[in-house]
Amino acid sequence: MLLALLALGLIAVALATPMAVRALRRVRERRAVAASNPTELTLYDPGRERRAELRARELLRSCVNREEWAMYRDLGFIRVAGRHTRRASDRGPKPSGYAYLIYPHKPIVAFLPAEGRLLSEYCVEFPDLSGSGGATRLPASDDVLAKWMALTSDEERVIRRANMHLVGRQLDPARVRRDLWRLAKWERRRRERGELPSGAQ
Amino acid sequence: MKPGHGEVLLAEGDRHLEEDEERLVEEFRRQLEEGMWAAVPTREPASGRREARMVRGYGDIPPDADRVIFFPRASGG
Numbered sequence: 001m002l003l004a005l006l007a008l009g010l011i012a013v014a015l016a017t018p019m020a021v022r023a024l025r026r027v028r029e030r031r032a033v034a035a036s037n038p039t040e041l042t043l044y045d046p047g048r049e050r051r052a053e054l055r056a057r058e059l060l061r062s063c064v065n066r067e068e069w070a071m072y073r074d075l076g077f078i079r080v081a082g083r084h085t086r087r088a089s090d091r092g093p094k095p096s097g098y099a100y101l102i103y104p105h106k107p108i109v110a111f112l113p114a115e116g117r118l119l120s121e122y123c124v125e126f127p128d129l130s131g132s133g134g135a136t137r138l139p140a141s142d143d144v145l146a147k148w149m150a151l152t153s154d155e156e157r158v159i160r161r162a163n164m165h166l167v168g169r170q171l172d173p174a175r176v177r178r179d180l181w182r183l184a185k186w187e188r189r190r191r192e193r194g195e196l197p198s199g200a201q
Numbered sequence: 202m203k204p205g206h207g208e209v210l211l212a213e214g215d216r217h218l219e220e221d222e223e224r225l226v227e228e229f230r231r232q233l234e235e236g237m238w239a240a241v242p243t244r245e246p247a248s249g250r251r252e253a254r255m256v257r258g259y260g261d262i263p264p265d266a267d268r269v270i271f272f273p274r275a276s277g278g
Contacts, residue, residue: 048206052205052206052208053207055207056208059207059270063251063270065250068251123278124278125275126202126272126274126276127276129236129237129273129274136204136205136206138203138204138207138272139207142207146273146275149242149272150238150240150255152253153252153255157255157275161277162278163278
């Protein structure tokens with residue numbers, strides 16, 4: 001009986017050995033392929049986005065005006081005067097006209113600073129052109145910088161490319177009005193502390 | 202600016218050196234061919250106000266520019 005079992009065991013081992021060898025070979029082949037192609041081993045790095053955002057903030061700070069940077073740091077958005085308003089402000093201390101609010105990954109809002117009236121929202125994005133299917137997007141501060149550069153350099157082009165809607169399609173008008181109120185309060189406080197010229201809008 | 206990565210250094214060099222400039226021109230063209238927009242941060246001497254200037258060709262880059270930033274072209278969201 002014992003001999004029979006031993007014989008059966010030996011037969012089973014003999015039959016299983018080629019299968020085990022083949023399986024081992026497949027594992028080795030897969031490892032060799034993975035080693036030759038590093039992208040196969042790419043793992044999700046949870047810190048990558050955070051590091052990208054930190055770099056983006058530094059880049060934004062190095063490009064925009066000091067006041068705009070402080071606005072973004074404290075309030076989370078940047079106000080940019082419209083092109084015609086910017087030209088007028090160079091000629092005189094009291095600019096009038098329109099301006100934009102730039103939010104990260106949200107539409108640009110056009111408004112009239114003097115009246116606080118919201119005009120429209122411009123939905124614009126900077127899609128991934130690398131062919132990854134648009135699955136990734138710019139870090140928040142890079143999105144703000146891209147909008148800032150596009151608006152301050154070629155306002156017409158970016159506005160022409162954007163989808164225009166009345167405020168309320170993506171952004172809550174009450175929230176935007178509240179942001180304008182926060183902005184006015186922030187500027188008043190800075191002016192009182194002497195951090196802002198009294199003529200600044 | 203690269204979606205998913207943020208700022209990526211593409212090329213650097215002294216544009217007054219011939220071999221550096223060839224490399225910079227090559228990279229500039231490659232970025233524009235990929236559909237990127239190029240902008241140079243500027244500072245207006247009179248008002249001190251900072252803006253950006255869109256550049257459509259290597260020759261449009263202001264002589265005193267220390268960097269060119271490429272970013273994906275805008276499209277309706």
